[in-house]
């Protein structure tokens with residue numbers, strides 16, 4: 001049987017929802033054995049009907065399949081995936097408020113899982129980045145230059161975490177030599193663990209394997225030097241990207257997220273031409289992984305970032321400086 005060229009495949013536009021319980025677990029449903037991707041687990045939803053918006057389709061599907069009324073939702077991630085026999089465009093929304101108690105109204109088995117409990121192999125292949133998006137927060141802190149002395153740096157970090165509540169930190173300190181960076185990373189890891197935040201290091205892969213941290217952030221240069229995802233067990237791995245090629249590279253390596261910058265003018269990189277939100281959205285749209293907006297953005301930009309396809313906002317100035 002010949003496989004039709006991708007361009008001639010029908011694109012099926014699907015709206016699906018992330019529905020949480022009061023413990024923060026996520027509802028998943030088992031697809032009927034006979035359906036496309038049958039027997040796998042999915043985020044509840046279905047095909048849009050002609051003329052329907054994503055929000056309308058999501059409301060209808062979740063009412064039909066689960067018997068709940070979606071009151072408020074926001075975009076989480078949009079993915080296009082090419083299966084052998086069809087292409088799907090998945091618009092995944094985070095349901096922020098709903099009424100009713102979810103039930104499998106079509107007889108489908110339901111389960112509630114934390115994102116960490118989800119096994120990507122039990123879901124359709126398109127859903128892998130959705131699981132990454134669920135494991136990542138909306139706000140991402142990158143440490144800045146000052147204060148330089150380790151004790152003062154740690155005190156500053158503790159204050160910033162307490163003040164902003166940002167649950168993920170990238171330790172960026174390219175001015176430190178390897179030993180000093182490693183010492184600071186160990187101390188930051190202990191602090192972050194105590195404060196309930198994740199710590200990602202920004203260093204050579206080899207050093208990251210020796211540090212007790214939650215993940216590795218790759219500079220664009222380190223990303224381009226790799227031809228496969230580094231083996232760091234369950235650690236998160238992300239990368240800095242500035243264009244479509246580097247985003248595609250991060251996705252091909254199966255990274256968990258990307259930072260795309262600069263979105264807006266920023267004091268740290270005054271020489272860089274900002275992308276602006278329109279270009280940011282154009283670059284994120286085809287990228288099959290969660291992408292944070294970086295550069296001149298902070299908490300007040302979260303809604304606009306979500307509307308333009310972002311996982312959330314990342315920043316030094318937005319979260320590290322005392323004014324934030």
Ligand SMILES: Nc1nc2c([nH]c(=O)n2[C@H]2C[C@H](O)[C@@H](COP(=O)(O)OP(=O)(O)OP(=O)(O)O)O2)c(=O)[nH]1
Pocket residue numbers: 012014015016035036037041042043044045046047048088090124125126127
């Ligand atoms: N709902 C949902 N569909 C997904 C996910 N991941 C994924 O690849 N898909 C694919 C599988 C299908 O090809 C398509 C959804 O189509 P569907 O046939 O289930 O839609 P539907 O509920 O409207 O079904 P029906 O009217 O045909 O019975 O999207 C997911 O997480 N949730």
